[in-house]
Amino acid sequence: MSVGFSVADRVARVTLDRPERMNAVDAATEQELETIWREIEARDDISCVVLTGAGERAFCAGADLKGGSGSSGLDYWAASRVNGFGGLAFRRSLDVPVIARVNGFALGGGFEMVLGCDIVIAAQTARFGLPEARVGRMPLDGGMVLLQRKIAFNRAMAVMLTGRQFSAAEMAGFGVVNEVVPAIELDAAVDRWVADIVACAPLSLRAIKQTVNRTGHLSPAEAQALRTPALVKALQSEDALEGVAAFQQKRAPVWRGR
Structure with a gap:
């Protein structure tokens, strides 16, 4: 699997190519994603990230069990992946909002990546699940530790202990998905959310x-009481003054990111 990455108009778009066959233990893929997340963290011209899978079939279907990595489940669990599946599942250093554009299957590690996003927009045909228990494995890269913190306990356990696939509507009911739309309207829905985010002050978003x-x-x-660096920077910024001035003058603010 490879990863597409582009930036335009303060929006970074990360696309998982061949998402139905992502191998979670492919060192090259993991490093490629890690490089992308670090670049986004280091840049100040990005206000939003959109993460999706190429095509219409899958967002990311998790590890490629057919391909095989040659390592045991114990080896995989013992390996260091401090940020979870795809370097995103429980990453805490990425201060830019991330939207998951879920166009199809989001299973296993793919669902764990969804859990690492801030906003989730899904096509009606999208499917979610953690099927690891059905193949003698566990959702090691974020599923077991994230899902129970995001939704009601019994619902989280239902997802993990059955290995079932859940619809986008069901996940919206669980509180995981923000909006469900027909597949043909997915891009328009994502663009609406992106527009709302990009309209906000970049430093405020990061703070x-x-x-x-x-x-x-x-x-x-x-x-x-905690004074995070991004919070202090935003409070002392020119944009903080610009936002109030624009409101008083009934005009759109001009954000400078400083």
């Missing part, structure tokens, strides 16, 4: 996500 990422384990009082 919000960085604060959320770094305070989830704290009490509300501790979180409120």
Whole structure:
């Protein structure tokens, strides 16, 4: 599997090519994704990321069991992947909003990548699931530790303990998917969400996500007292003044990212 990456108008688009055959232990693929996430983290001209799979069949169907990696499940579990599947599942250093454009199957590691995104837009035909238990494995790269923190316990356990596939509508009911649309309207729906995000101040977006990422384990009082670097930068920025001035003057703000 290869990864497409492009940036235009403050939006980075990351496309998983041949997503139905992604091999989770392919070192080259993992490194390619890691390089992309690090580049996005280092740039200040990106306000939003859209992650999707090429074609219409799959967002990402997880590890390629037919291809095989030659390693055991124990070897895979013991390997260091601090950010989870695809370098994204539980990454906490990426302060740019990430939208999952789910166009088809999001299974196993693919679903774990979805769980690492901030907003999920899915086609009505999309399918979600963690089928690992059905093949004698476990959702090691984020599924077991993320899903129970995102949705009700019994629903998370139903997903993991049955290995079933769930519809986009069911996942919307669980609270995992933000919007479900006909497949033909998927791009338009994603573009609406992108437009709303890009209309916000870039430094505010980074401050919000960085604060959320770094305070989830704290009490509300501790979180409120934490001064994250992105938060301080946004509060002291020219954009903070520009936003208020634009509101008072009834015009669109001109963000400068400083």
